[in-house]
Amino acid sequence: MESQDLRIFKAVAELQSISKAADRLDYVQSNISQRIKNLEDELGAPLFSRNNRGVTLTEEGSRLLDYTDQILGLMEEARSSVNPAKWKTTLAIGAPQTLSAVRIPRLLSSFLQDNRIDIRLKTDRAERLQEMLQYGEVEGIFVNGTFNNVLFTPVYAYDERVVVISSKPDDHSKELPGHHLIINSDPNCVYRRKLLDDYMKKKESINRTVMEFDSLEAILQAVKDGLGISVIPADVAYSRKELQSVQMEELPDPVRVSFIVKQGRKQSRPLKQFIRFLADNGLQPVDSQLAP
Structure with a gap:
Protein backbone atom coordinates (compact mmCIF):
# COMPACT_ATOMS: atom_id res chain seq x y z
CA MET A 1 0.00 0.00 0.00
CA GLU A 2 1.64 3.24 -1.18
CA SER A 3 0.89 6.78 -0.08
CA GLN A 4 -0.17 7.75 -3.60
CA ASP A 5 -2.67 4.89 -3.63
CA LEU A 6 -4.18 6.34 -0.46
CA ARG A 7 -4.32 9.84 -1.98
CA ILE A 8 -6.13 8.44 -5.01
CA PHE A 9 -8.50 6.50 -2.77
CA LYS A 10 -9.18 9.63 -0.69
CA ALA A 11 -9.93 11.72 -3.79
CA VAL A 12 -12.42 9.13 -5.10
CA ALA A 13 -14.05 8.93 -1.65
CA GLU A 14 -14.37 12.71 -1.35
CA LEU A 15 -15.73 13.25 -4.86
CA GLN A 16 -17.74 10.00 -4.99
CA SER A 17 -16.64 9.71 -8.60
CA ILE A 18 -13.70 8.07 -10.37
CA SER A 19 -13.90 10.48 -13.31
CA LYS A 20 -13.90 13.57 -11.06
CA ALA A 21 -10.97 12.18 -9.09
CA ALA A 22 -9.09 11.64 -12.36
CA ASP A 23 -9.70 15.28 -13.32
CA ARG A 24 -8.56 16.54 -9.92
CA LEU A 25 -5.38 14.46 -9.89
CA ASP A 26 -4.67 14.82 -13.62
CA TYR A 27 -4.76 11.06 -14.22
CA VAL A 28 -6.51 9.10 -16.92
CA GLN A 29 -9.68 7.46 -15.59
CA SER A 30 -8.48 3.93 -16.34
CA ASN A 31 -5.40 4.53 -14.16
CA ILE A 32 -7.57 5.59 -11.22
CA SER A 33 -9.80 2.53 -11.66
CA GLN A 34 -6.82 0.19 -11.78
CA ARG A 35 -5.19 1.71 -8.67
CA ILE A 36 -8.44 1.31 -6.74
CA LYS A 37 -8.78 -2.28 -7.95
CA ASN A 38 -5.20 -3.04 -6.91
CA LEU A 39 -5.90 -1.59 -3.48
CA GLU A 40 -9.06 -3.67 -3.12
CA ASP A 41 -7.19 -6.80 -4.23
CA GLU A 42 -4.39 -6.12 -1.74
CA LEU A 43 -6.82 -5.62 1.15
CA GLY A 44 -9.16 -8.37 0.05
CA ALA A 45 -12.26 -6.22 0.46
CA PRO A 46 -14.43 -3.95 -1.71
CA LEU A 47 -13.88 -0.27 -0.93
CA PHE A 48 -16.63 1.24 -3.09
CA SER A 49 -20.10 0.36 -4.27
CA ARG A 50 -20.57 1.32 -7.92
CA ASN A 51 -23.80 2.85 -9.25
CA ASN A 52 -25.00 4.95 -12.19
CA ARG A 53 -24.28 8.21 -10.36
CA GLY A 54 -20.77 7.35 -9.18
CA VAL A 55 -19.39 5.44 -6.21
CA THR A 56 -20.06 5.31 -2.47
CA LEU A 57 -17.87 3.95 0.29
CA THR A 58 -18.52 0.48 1.65
CA GLU A 59 -18.17 -0.19 5.38
CA GLU A 60 -14.61 -1.37 4.74
CA GLY A 61 -13.95 1.73 2.66
CA SER A 62 -15.16 4.00 5.46
CA ARG A 63 -12.75 2.36 7.88
CA LEU A 64 -9.87 2.74 5.44
CA LEU A 65 -10.73 6.42 4.91
CA ASP A 66 -10.32 7.10 8.62
CA TYR A 67 -6.87 5.48 8.57
CA THR A 68 -6.01 7.29 5.34
CA ASP A 69 -6.70 10.66 6.93
CA GLN A 70 -4.45 9.73 9.86
CA ILE A 71 -1.63 8.39 7.67
CA LEU A 72 -1.55 11.34 5.27
CA GLY A 73 -1.86 13.76 8.18
CA LEU A 74 1.11 12.16 9.97
CA MET A 75 3.18 12.31 6.77
CA GLU A 76 2.46 16.03 6.48
CA GLU A 77 3.35 16.57 10.13
CA ALA A 78 6.61 14.65 9.68
CA ARG A 79 7.69 16.83 6.76
CA SER A 80 6.83 19.98 8.70
CA SER A 81 8.70 18.78 11.80
CA VAL A 82 11.87 17.86 9.87
CA ASN A 83 11.95 21.01 7.73
CA PRO A 84 9.40 23.61 8.88
CA ALA A 85 10.94 26.27 6.65
CA LYS A 86 10.03 24.26 3.56
CA TRP A 87 6.90 22.41 4.67
CA LYS A 88 3.95 24.01 6.38
CA THR A 89 1.16 21.92 7.81
CA THR A 90 -2.30 22.51 6.39
CA LEU A 91 -5.63 22.81 8.15
CA ALA A 92 -8.81 22.69 6.07
CA VAL A 155 -15.84 20.91 20.55
CA TYR A 156 -16.49 24.65 20.99
CA ALA A 157 -19.41 26.98 20.56
CA TYR A 158 -20.53 30.56 20.98
CA ASP A 159 -23.78 32.51 20.74
CA GLU A 160 -24.14 34.87 17.80
CA ARG A 161 -26.44 37.89 17.88
CA VAL A 162 -28.75 38.35 14.90
CA VAL A 163 -30.60 41.35 13.51
CA VAL A 164 -33.49 42.05 11.18
CA ILE A 165 -32.47 44.51 8.48
CA SER A 166 -34.79 46.53 6.26
CA SER A 167 -34.63 49.68 4.19
CA LYS A 168 -35.74 52.80 6.02
CA PRO A 169 -39.31 53.84 5.13
CA ASP A 170 -39.84 57.20 3.47
CA ASP A 171 -42.91 58.00 5.60
CA HIS A 172 -43.93 57.56 9.23
CA SER A 173 -45.64 54.24 8.67
CA LYS A 174 -45.01 51.56 11.27
CA GLU A 175 -45.29 48.84 8.64
CA LEU A 176 -42.07 47.19 7.52
CA PRO A 177 -40.86 48.45 4.12
CA GLY A 178 -40.66 46.36 0.98
CA HIS A 179 -42.86 43.50 -0.15
CA HIS A 180 -40.53 40.51 0.14
CA LEU A 181 -38.89 38.33 2.71
CA ILE A 182 -35.30 38.15 1.48
CA ILE A 183 -33.90 34.72 2.39
CA ASN A 184 -31.13 32.30 1.52
CA SER A 185 -32.16 29.61 -0.96
CA ASP A 186 -30.72 26.94 1.36
CA PRO A 187 -33.77 25.45 3.16
CA ASN A 188 -31.53 24.58 6.13
CA CYS A 189 -30.27 28.14 6.62
CA VAL A 190 -30.80 29.11 10.26
CA TYR A 191 -31.34 32.80 9.39
CA ARG A 192 -34.03 31.82 6.90
CA ARG A 193 -35.83 29.97 9.68
CA LYS A 194 -35.36 32.90 12.06
CA LEU A 195 -37.11 35.21 9.62
CA LEU A 196 -39.90 32.91 8.47
CA ASP A 197 -40.66 30.99 11.65
CA ASP A 198 -39.69 33.29 14.51
CA TYR A 199 -39.98 36.87 13.34
CA MET A 200 -42.82 36.88 10.82
CA LYS A 201 -45.13 34.66 12.87
CA LYS A 202 -45.38 37.55 15.31
CA LYS A 203 -46.56 39.82 12.47
CA GLU A 204 -49.44 37.78 11.12
CA SER A 205 -51.18 40.82 9.68
CA ILE A 206 -48.35 41.42 7.22
CA ASN A 207 -48.67 39.36 4.05
CA ARG A 208 -45.37 39.09 2.17
CA THR A 209 -43.90 37.02 -0.61
CA VAL A 210 -40.55 35.25 -0.45
CA MET A 211 -37.53 36.12 -2.56
CA GLU A 212 -34.57 33.70 -2.48
CA PHE A 213 -30.90 34.44 -3.19
CA ASP A 214 -27.84 32.19 -3.22
CA SER A 215 -25.34 34.64 -1.73
CA LEU A 216 -25.06 36.93 1.26
CA GLU A 217 -24.00 39.84 -0.94
CA ALA A 218 -27.17 39.52 -3.04
CA ILE A 219 -29.32 39.49 0.09
CA LEU A 220 -27.64 42.62 1.45
CA GLN A 221 -28.03 44.46 -1.85
CA ALA A 222 -31.70 43.46 -2.14
CA VAL A 223 -32.48 44.89 1.30
CA LYS A 224 -30.46 48.02 0.63
CA ASP A 225 -32.45 48.55 -2.57
CA GLY A 226 -35.71 48.39 -0.65
CA LEU A 227 -36.98 45.01 -1.84
CA GLY A 228 -37.80 43.73 1.63
CA ILE A 229 -36.39 42.51 4.93
CA SER A 230 -33.93 39.83 6.00
CA VAL A 231 -32.15 38.38 9.05
CA ILE A 232 -28.34 38.32 9.21
CA PRO A 233 -25.60 38.04 11.88
CA ALA A 234 -25.09 41.21 13.90
CA ASP A 235 -21.36 41.10 13.10
CA VAL A 236 -22.14 41.45 9.40
CA ALA A 237 -24.81 44.12 9.88
CA TYR A 238 -22.68 46.39 12.08
CA SER A 239 -19.46 46.02 10.09
CA ARG A 240 -20.78 46.97 6.65
CA LYS A 241 -20.62 50.65 5.76
CA GLU A 242 -23.09 50.14 2.94
CA LEU A 243 -25.72 49.10 5.51
CA GLN A 244 -25.63 52.40 7.36
CA SER A 245 -28.67 53.46 5.34
CA VAL A 246 -30.84 50.55 6.52
CA GLN A 247 -32.67 50.10 9.80
CA MET A 248 -31.83 47.28 12.16
CA GLU A 249 -33.67 45.45 14.90
CA GLU A 250 -31.72 43.05 17.08
CA LEU A 251 -33.61 39.88 17.98
CA PRO A 252 -33.65 38.68 21.61
CA ASP A 253 -32.64 35.08 20.89
CA PRO A 254 -29.12 34.47 19.54
CA VAL A 255 -28.01 31.67 17.23
CA ARG A 256 -25.71 28.98 18.59
CA VAL A 257 -22.61 28.51 16.43
CA SER A 258 -20.64 25.29 16.96
CA PHE A 259 -17.28 24.11 15.68
Whole structure:
Protein backbone atom coordinates (compact mmCIF):
# COMPACT_ATOMS: atom_id res chain seq x y z
CA MET A 1 0.00 0.00 0.00
CA GLU A 2 1.64 3.24 -1.18
CA SER A 3 0.89 6.78 -0.08
CA GLN A 4 -0.17 7.75 -3.60
CA ASP A 5 -2.67 4.89 -3.63
CA LEU A 6 -4.18 6.34 -0.46
CA ARG A 7 -4.32 9.84 -1.98
CA ILE A 8 -6.13 8.44 -5.01
CA PHE A 9 -8.50 6.50 -2.77
CA LYS A 10 -9.18 9.63 -0.69
CA ALA A 11 -9.93 11.72 -3.79
CA VAL A 12 -12.42 9.13 -5.10
CA ALA A 13 -14.05 8.93 -1.65
CA GLU A 14 -14.37 12.71 -1.35
CA LEU A 15 -15.73 13.25 -4.86
CA GLN A 16 -17.74 10.00 -4.99
CA SER A 17 -16.64 9.71 -8.60
CA ILE A 18 -13.70 8.07 -10.37
CA SER A 19 -13.90 10.48 -13.31
CA LYS A 20 -13.90 13.57 -11.06
CA ALA A 21 -10.97 12.18 -9.09
CA ALA A 22 -9.09 11.64 -12.36
CA ASP A 23 -9.70 15.28 -13.32
CA ARG A 24 -8.56 16.54 -9.92
CA LEU A 25 -5.38 14.46 -9.89
CA ASP A 26 -4.67 14.82 -13.62
CA TYR A 27 -4.76 11.06 -14.22
CA VAL A 28 -6.51 9.10 -16.92
CA GLN A 29 -9.68 7.46 -15.59
CA SER A 30 -8.48 3.93 -16.34
CA ASN A 31 -5.40 4.53 -14.16
CA ILE A 32 -7.57 5.59 -11.22
CA SER A 33 -9.80 2.53 -11.66
CA GLN A 34 -6.82 0.19 -11.78
CA ARG A 35 -5.19 1.71 -8.67
CA ILE A 36 -8.44 1.31 -6.74
CA LYS A 37 -8.78 -2.28 -7.95
CA ASN A 38 -5.20 -3.04 -6.91
CA LEU A 39 -5.90 -1.59 -3.48
CA GLU A 40 -9.06 -3.67 -3.12
CA ASP A 41 -7.19 -6.80 -4.23
CA GLU A 42 -4.39 -6.12 -1.74
CA LEU A 43 -6.82 -5.62 1.15
CA GLY A 44 -9.16 -8.37 0.05
CA ALA A 45 -12.26 -6.22 0.46
CA PRO A 46 -14.43 -3.95 -1.71
CA LEU A 47 -13.88 -0.27 -0.93
CA PHE A 48 -16.63 1.24 -3.09
CA SER A 49 -20.10 0.36 -4.27
CA ARG A 50 -20.57 1.32 -7.92
CA ASN A 51 -23.80 2.85 -9.25
CA ASN A 52 -25.00 4.95 -12.19
CA ARG A 53 -24.28 8.21 -10.36
CA GLY A 54 -20.77 7.35 -9.18
CA VAL A 55 -19.39 5.44 -6.21
CA THR A 56 -20.06 5.31 -2.47
CA LEU A 57 -17.87 3.95 0.29
CA THR A 58 -18.52 0.48 1.65
CA GLU A 59 -18.17 -0.19 5.38
CA GLU A 60 -14.61 -1.37 4.74
CA GLY A 61 -13.95 1.73 2.66
CA SER A 62 -15.16 4.00 5.46
CA ARG A 63 -12.75 2.36 7.88
CA LEU A 64 -9.87 2.74 5.44
CA LEU A 65 -10.73 6.42 4.91
CA ASP A 66 -10.32 7.10 8.62
CA TYR A 67 -6.87 5.48 8.57
CA THR A 68 -6.01 7.29 5.34
CA ASP A 69 -6.70 10.66 6.93
CA GLN A 70 -4.45 9.73 9.86
CA ILE A 71 -1.63 8.39 7.67
CA LEU A 72 -1.55 11.34 5.27
CA GLY A 73 -1.86 13.76 8.18
CA LEU A 74 1.11 12.16 9.97
CA MET A 75 3.18 12.31 6.77
CA GLU A 76 2.46 16.03 6.48
CA GLU A 77 3.35 16.57 10.13
CA ALA A 78 6.61 14.65 9.68
CA ARG A 79 7.69 16.83 6.76
CA SER A 80 6.83 19.98 8.70
CA SER A 81 8.70 18.78 11.80
CA VAL A 82 11.87 17.86 9.87
CA ASN A 83 11.95 21.01 7.73
CA PRO A 84 9.40 23.61 8.88
CA ALA A 85 10.94 26.27 6.65
CA LYS A 86 10.03 24.26 3.56
CA TRP A 87 6.90 22.41 4.67
CA LYS A 88 3.95 24.01 6.38
CA THR A 89 1.16 21.92 7.81
CA THR A 90 -2.30 22.51 6.39
CA LEU A 91 -5.63 22.81 8.15
CA ALA A 92 -8.81 22.69 6.07
CA ILE A 93 -11.98 23.96 7.73
CA GLY A 94 -15.42 24.92 6.46
CA ALA A 95 -18.02 27.55 7.25
CA PRO A 96 -21.21 28.96 5.73
CA GLN A 97 -21.07 32.29 3.88
CA THR A 98 -22.61 34.28 6.71
CA LEU A 99 -19.88 33.29 9.17
CA SER A 100 -17.12 33.57 6.56
CA ALA A 101 -18.00 37.20 5.95
CA VAL A 102 -16.69 38.64 9.24
CA ARG A 103 -16.25 36.37 12.26
CA ILE A 104 -14.14 33.57 10.74
CA PRO A 105 -11.62 35.83 8.93
CA ARG A 106 -11.03 37.66 12.23
CA LEU A 107 -10.44 34.39 14.06
CA LEU A 108 -8.09 33.08 11.38
CA SER A 109 -6.10 36.31 11.22
CA SER A 110 -5.46 36.13 14.95
CA PHE A 111 -4.72 32.39 14.87
CA LEU A 112 -2.16 32.67 12.04
CA GLN A 113 -0.14 35.33 13.84
CA ASP A 114 1.32 32.67 16.14
CA ASN A 115 1.10 29.51 14.02
CA ARG A 116 2.97 28.41 10.89
CA ILE A 117 -0.02 26.71 9.32
CA ASP A 118 -1.62 27.05 5.91
CA ILE A 119 -5.38 27.46 6.25
CA ARG A 120 -7.83 26.37 3.57
CA LEU A 121 -11.30 27.78 4.24
CA LYS A 122 -14.15 26.27 2.25
CA THR A 123 -17.58 27.87 2.18
CA ASP A 124 -20.77 26.08 1.22
CA ARG A 125 -24.24 25.11 2.39
CA ALA A 126 -24.55 23.34 5.73
CA GLU A 127 -25.48 20.00 4.15
CA ARG A 128 -22.50 20.06 1.79
CA LEU A 129 -20.14 21.13 4.59
CA GLN A 130 -21.18 18.11 6.63
CA GLU A 131 -20.50 15.85 3.64
CA MET A 132 -17.04 17.40 3.32
CA LEU A 133 -16.37 16.73 7.01
CA GLN A 134 -17.64 13.17 6.76
CA TYR A 135 -15.38 12.33 3.81
CA GLY A 136 -12.29 14.10 5.14
CA GLU A 137 -12.20 17.09 2.79
CA VAL A 138 -12.08 19.32 5.89
CA GLU A 139 -11.13 18.57 9.49
CA GLY A 140 -13.73 20.74 11.16
CA ILE A 141 -16.61 23.03 10.27
CA PHE A 142 -18.49 25.89 11.84
CA VAL A 143 -22.26 25.33 11.81
CA ASN A 144 -25.02 27.66 12.93
CA GLY A 145 -27.84 25.16 12.87
CA THR A 146 -28.52 21.49 13.42
CA PHE A 147 -26.01 18.80 12.50
CA ASN A 148 -25.72 15.01 12.53
CA ASN A 149 -24.72 14.34 16.14
CA VAL A 150 -24.21 10.66 15.37
CA LEU A 151 -21.33 11.39 13.00
CA PHE A 152 -20.06 14.65 14.46
CA THR A 153 -19.32 16.13 17.85
CA PRO A 154 -19.05 19.82 18.85
CA VAL A 155 -15.84 20.91 20.55
CA TYR A 156 -16.49 24.65 20.99
CA ALA A 157 -19.41 26.98 20.56
CA TYR A 158 -20.53 30.56 20.98
CA ASP A 159 -23.78 32.51 20.74
CA GLU A 160 -24.14 34.87 17.80
CA ARG A 161 -26.44 37.89 17.88
CA VAL A 162 -28.75 38.35 14.90
CA VAL A 163 -30.60 41.35 13.51
CA VAL A 164 -33.49 42.05 11.18
CA ILE A 165 -32.47 44.51 8.48
CA SER A 166 -34.79 46.53 6.26
CA SER A 167 -34.63 49.68 4.19
CA LYS A 168 -35.74 52.80 6.02
CA PRO A 169 -39.31 53.84 5.13
CA ASP A 170 -39.84 57.20 3.47
CA ASP A 171 -42.91 58.00 5.60
CA HIS A 172 -43.93 57.56 9.23
CA SER A 173 -45.64 54.24 8.67
CA LYS A 174 -45.01 51.56 11.27
CA GLU A 175 -45.29 48.84 8.64
CA LEU A 176 -42.07 47.19 7.52
CA PRO A 177 -40.86 48.45 4.12
CA GLY A 178 -40.66 46.36 0.98
CA HIS A 179 -42.86 43.50 -0.15
CA HIS A 180 -40.53 40.51 0.14
CA LEU A 181 -38.89 38.33 2.71
CA ILE A 182 -35.30 38.15 1.48
CA ILE A 183 -33.90 34.72 2.39
CA ASN A 184 -31.13 32.30 1.52
CA SER A 185 -32.16 29.61 -0.96
CA ASP A 186 -30.72 26.94 1.36
CA PRO A 187 -33.77 25.45 3.16
CA ASN A 188 -31.53 24.58 6.13
CA CYS A 189 -30.27 28.14 6.62
CA VAL A 190 -30.80 29.11 10.26
CA TYR A 191 -31.34 32.80 9.39
CA ARG A 192 -34.03 31.82 6.90
CA ARG A 193 -35.83 29.97 9.68
CA LYS A 194 -35.36 32.90 12.06
CA LEU A 195 -37.11 35.21 9.62
CA LEU A 196 -39.90 32.91 8.47
CA ASP A 197 -40.66 30.99 11.65
CA ASP A 198 -39.69 33.29 14.51
CA TYR A 199 -39.98 36.87 13.34
CA MET A 200 -42.82 36.88 10.82
CA LYS A 201 -45.13 34.66 12.87
CA LYS A 202 -45.38 37.55 15.31
CA LYS A 203 -46.56 39.82 12.47
CA GLU A 204 -49.44 37.78 11.12
CA SER A 205 -51.18 40.82 9.68
CA ILE A 206 -48.35 41.42 7.22
CA ASN A 207 -48.67 39.36 4.05
CA ARG A 208 -45.37 39.09 2.17
CA THR A 209 -43.90 37.02 -0.61
CA VAL A 210 -40.55 35.25 -0.45
CA MET A 211 -37.53 36.12 -2.56
CA GLU A 212 -34.57 33.70 -2.48
CA PHE A 213 -30.90 34.44 -3.19
CA ASP A 214 -27.84 32.19 -3.22
CA SER A 215 -25.34 34.64 -1.73
CA LEU A 216 -25.06 36.93 1.26
CA GLU A 217 -24.00 39.84 -0.94
CA ALA A 218 -27.17 39.52 -3.04
CA ILE A 219 -29.32 39.49 0.09
CA LEU A 220 -27.64 42.62 1.45
CA GLN A 221 -28.03 44.46 -1.85
CA ALA A 222 -31.70 43.46 -2.14
CA VAL A 223 -32.48 44.89 1.30
CA LYS A 224 -30.46 48.02 0.63
CA ASP A 225 -32.45 48.55 -2.57
CA GLY A 226 -35.71 48.39 -0.65
CA LEU A 227 -36.98 45.01 -1.84
CA GLY A 228 -37.80 43.73 1.63
CA ILE A 229 -36.39 42.51 4.93
CA SER A 230 -33.93 39.83 6.00
CA VAL A 231 -32.15 38.38 9.05
CA ILE A 232 -28.34 38.32 9.21
CA PRO A 233 -25.60 38.04 11.88
CA ALA A 234 -25.09 41.21 13.90
CA ASP A 235 -21.36 41.10 13.10
CA VAL A 236 -22.14 41.45 9.40
CA ALA A 237 -24.81 44.12 9.88
CA TYR A 238 -22.68 46.39 12.08
CA SER A 239 -19.46 46.02 10.09
CA ARG A 240 -20.78 46.97 6.65
CA LYS A 241 -20.62 50.65 5.76
CA GLU A 242 -23.09 50.14 2.94
CA LEU A 243 -25.72 49.10 5.51
CA GLN A 244 -25.63 52.40 7.36
CA SER A 245 -28.67 53.46 5.34
CA VAL A 246 -30.84 50.55 6.52
CA GLN A 247 -32.67 50.10 9.80
CA MET A 248 -31.83 47.28 12.16
CA GLU A 249 -33.67 45.45 14.90
CA GLU A 250 -31.72 43.05 17.08
CA LEU A 251 -33.61 39.88 17.98
CA PRO A 252 -33.65 38.68 21.61
CA ASP A 253 -32.64 35.08 20.89
CA PRO A 254 -29.12 34.47 19.54
CA VAL A 255 -28.01 31.67 17.23
CA ARG A 256 -25.71 28.98 18.59
CA VAL A 257 -22.61 28.51 16.43
CA SER A 258 -20.64 25.29 16.96
CA PHE A 259 -17.28 24.11 15.68
CA ILE A 260 -17.70 20.39 15.04
CA VAL A 261 -15.37 17.52 14.15
CA LYS A 262 -15.96 13.94 13.07
CA GLN A 263 -16.43 11.51 15.93
CA GLY A 264 -13.70 8.91 16.35
CA ARG A 265 -11.27 10.53 13.91
CA LYS A 266 -7.76 11.23 15.20
CA GLN A 267 -7.19 14.97 15.39
CA SER A 268 -4.16 16.35 13.55
CA ARG A 269 -1.72 18.66 15.30
CA PRO A 270 -2.99 21.76 13.41
CA LEU A 271 -6.57 20.93 14.39
CA LYS A 272 -5.59 20.53 18.05
CA GLN A 273 -3.81 23.89 17.90
CA PHE A 274 -6.89 25.53 16.39
CA ILE A 275 -9.20 24.05 19.03
CA ARG A 276 -6.90 25.31 21.80
CA PHE A 277 -6.89 28.72 20.13
CA LEU A 278 -10.70 28.81 20.11
CA ALA A 279 -10.72 27.98 23.82
CA ASP A 280 -8.23 30.76 24.55
CA ASN A 281 -10.35 33.28 22.64
CA GLY A 282 -13.56 33.02 24.57
CA LEU A 283 -15.37 30.16 22.86
CA GLN A 284 -16.75 27.84 25.49
CA PRO A 285 -16.42 24.03 25.38
CA VAL A 286 -19.72 22.26 24.88
CA ASP A 287 -21.02 18.92 26.00
CA SER A 288 -21.71 16.73 22.96
CA GLN A 289 -24.75 15.36 24.77
CA LEU A 290 -26.28 18.81 24.53
CA ALA A 291 -25.67 19.13 20.80
CA PRO A 292 -28.73 19.90 18.67
